[in-house]
Each structure stands twice: as structure tokens, then as C-alpha cells.
Amino acid sequence: MKEIIVIKNRSDLGAGTRGSDLGIDAIEIAAINQDNDFFNLYEYEDIKTENEKIYNKVDNLFAKRIENIYNVCSRLSDSVTKNLKKNKFPIVLSGDHSSALGTISGIKSTYPQKTLGVVWIDAHADIHSPYTTPSGNVHGMPLAAALADDHLMFKTNDVPQKTVELWEKIKNIGVKERKIEPENIVYFGVRDTEPAEDNILSTNTIKNYSVAEMRYRGFEQCLQEAVKRLDQCDIIYISFDVDSMDCDLVSRGTGTPVSKGFDIDEVKSIIDAFIQTKKIACFEIVEVNPTLDNKGNKIAEAAFEVLNSTTKNIEKIIGKKEEMHSY
Numbered sequence: 001m002k003e004i005i006v007i008k009n010r011s012d013l014g015a016g017t018r019g020s021d022l023g024i025d026a027i028e029i030a031a032i033n034q035d036n037d038f039f040n041l042y043e044y045e046d047i048k049t050e051n052e053k054i055y056n057k058v059d060n061l062f063a064k065r066i067e068n069i070y071n072v073c074s075r076l077s078d079s080v081t082k083n084l085k086k087n088k089f090p091i092v093l094s095g096d097h098s099s100a101l102g103t104i105s106g107i108k109s110t111y112p113q114k115t116l117g118v119v120w121i122d123a124h125a126d127i128h129s130p131y132t133t134p135s136g137n138v139h140g141m142p143l144a145a146a147l148a149d150d151h152l153m154f155k156t157n158d159v160p161q162k163t164v165e166l167w168e169k170i171k172n173i174g175v176k177e178r179k180i181e182p183e184n185i186v187y188f189g190v191r192d193t194e195p196a197e198d199n200i201l202s203t204n205t206i207k208n209y210s211v212a213e214m215r216y217r218g219f220e221q222c223l224q225e226a227v228k229r230l231d232q233c234d235i236i237y238i239s240f241d242v243d244s245m246d247c248d249l250v251s252r253g254t255g256t257p258v259s260k261g262f263d264i265d266e267v268k269s270i271i272d273a274f275i276q277t278k279k280i281a282c283f284e285i286v287e288v289n290p291t292l293d294n295k296g297n298k299i300a301e302a303a304f305e306v307l308n309s310t311t312k313n314i315e316k317i318i319g320k321k322e323e324m325h326s327y
């Protein structure tokens with residue numbers, strides 16, 4: 001039987017707005033206020049952050065704070081690798097979504113021969129490179145870095161040499177170059193993209209199950225199909241950005257809130273469909289920003305609801321070792 005380890009990565013340097021570093025503690029408070037001892041049940045580990053560097057002048061305009069994000073992602077990658085090697089199941093709670101590069105790197109360096117699938121539940125595609133980013137915020141770039149694809153075909157920015165070098169470095173965390181293939185990414189709920197990202201998605205034929213499509217065709221049918229799309233993958237990583245949820249229905253407590261998203265139960269059902277494949281190696285929650293919450297601690301409460309139910313479903317699976325895919 002595997003054991004869960006909670007990895008807390010309170011880094012917010014990849015976002016354009018401060019405060020997602022407080023998301024982990026807000027989730028913890030949501031649990032405590034419900035008399036739920038979730039955070040007392042599992043071993044945990046803290047990743048050392050560099051949030052204090054926010055006071056330094058930004059010198060990479062097309063990948064802000066990339067040198068510090070490189071350091072944090074490297075540490076997260078090492079922690080994920082170490083724990084997977086100890087046969088633990090990592091649940092990663094992170095600040096901004098740039099963290100996913102660290103998590104993916106850690107999974108891939110543990111299982112270099114395995115095909116890694118990525119389930120990305122998010123309002124955003126997060127597949128910009130420094131050459132295409134509209135904001136310079138690295139939380140919009142983790143998938144391009146994991147794909148080691150600069151998307152130069154859709155270049156809009158002239159990136160200075162220093163940034164280019166750091167970007168090359170960040171793409172090589174864990175294992176050199178490409179960690180995932182575009183056909184092994186499935187998006188859910190993406191609805192706020194820039195033209196460069198639309199082009200990247202269509203040239204790479206990356207499937208996005210929009211909220212509207214899932215409701216129109218039905219969750220069951222879409223999820224069956226989505227799971228099939230990752231049939232060729234040996235292991236699966238699920239990345240849940242809370243901005244995939246509807247900011248009007250749930251809360252605006254996230255750096256880049258977007259309307260017309262999923263509700264909490266819909267998110268739970270998407271995650272569970274992939275847990276049932278018994279291939280899931282790691283689950284991550286990101287972008288809870290309690291300083292932006294317009295409804296008390298609602299975004300963290302919603303994140304905790306997903307975390308709690310997902311963890312129970314993961315435990316049902318990892319408890320039954322004989323049924324697990326051997327990876």
C-alpha cells in the first residue's frame with residue numbers, strides 16, 4: 001500500500017498578482033474550520049520558496065522571476081522524485097501554476113521510460129513561451145516548458161539573450177528537454193486564451209473539453225472519450241487550477257478568475273474518471289488566492305472539498321496494490 005505525502009509549495013512568483021502563496025494555508029484553515037483533520041493525517045513536506053525576491057527589480061520581462069522559479073521548480077521536482085521513489089503518492093499543493101513544471105519534471109525523471117499523460121483542468125492553456133507570452137508571467141508557460149517547445153511559429157516577442165538562457169535551463173529540469181507529448185495532454189475548461197495559444201492548440205491538435213461541450217454531450221460520454229485519449233499513457237498527472245471553476249458561482253479568489261467555468265461537482269467527476277484508470281501518479285492543486293476572495297474563504301473551501309474527495313478516491317485505488325498498474 002502506498003502512502004500519501006502532501007507537498008506544500010508556497011511559491012507565487014509565477015503569477016501577476018501576489019497572494020497564491022497563502023492559498024495552501026487558506027485550504028488548511030478551510031479544513032480546520034470544518035473540524036476535518038485532513039492536514040493532520042498525512043506526512044507533509046515544505047518546499048523552500050523565494051517569494052522575498054518579489055522586491056527585486058524584474059529583469060526578464062518575458063519570463064518574470066524565471067531564475068527564482070527555476071530554483072523552486074527544481075526543488076519541487078527533486079521532492080516529487082524522492083517521494084515517488086519511496087513509493088509515496090504525492091499530492092502537491094502549490095501557489096501559482098508555474099509549479100506544474102517542477103511536478104511534471106519530477107514525475108518524468110522518476111519514470112523516464114514511461115509515457116506521461118497530463119490532465120489539465122484550467123481556464124487557461126498555460127502553453128505560452130517567453131516568445132509568445134502577453135504578460136511575462138511564468139504561470140502561463142509550464143506546459144510549453146514541459147513540451148520543450150518555444151512555439152516560434154507564433155512568436156510575438158523579441159526575447160533577450162539572458163532570458164533565452166534561463167528558459168533553456170528551465171526546460172531541462174529533471175530530465176533534458178521534452179517530458180510530455182502534445183497528444184498526451186487533455187485540457188478541461190480552457191476558455192481564456194490568446195491567439196498564439198489557440199494556434200498552438202490547433203497545430204498540435206490538443207483537445208480541450210470545454211464546459212459547454214461537456215454539458216451538452218454529457219460528462220459520462222466526454223470523460224469516457226477523454227480517458228481513451230490517454231490510453232497509450234503509462235502514468236497520469238492531474239493538475240487542477242481552481243480558476244477552472246466558475247468565478248461567479250464559486251469565488252473570485254484566484255489570480256486570473258474567469259466566468260462560465262465548472263462547478264465543484266463537475267471538477268470532482270473529471271478528476272475521479274482519471275483516478276479510476278489506476279494510472280494516476282500525482283495530483284496537484286494551484287492558484288488559490290485568498291487575498292482576492294470576494295466570499296470569505298470560499299475558494300479555499302471549494303479547493304478543500306475537491307482535495308478531500310479526491311484524496312479519498314486516490315486512497316481507494318492506492319490501497320489496492322495488486323490492482324495497480326505496475327509502474
Ligand SMILES: NC(=[NH2+])NCCC[C@H](N)C(=O)O
Pocket residue numbers: 096097098124126128133134135136137139140141192193194241243255256287
Ligand atoms: N495559471 C494561470 N492562472 N495562468 C494564467 C495565464 C494568463 C495568460 N494566458 C498569460 O499568459 O498571462
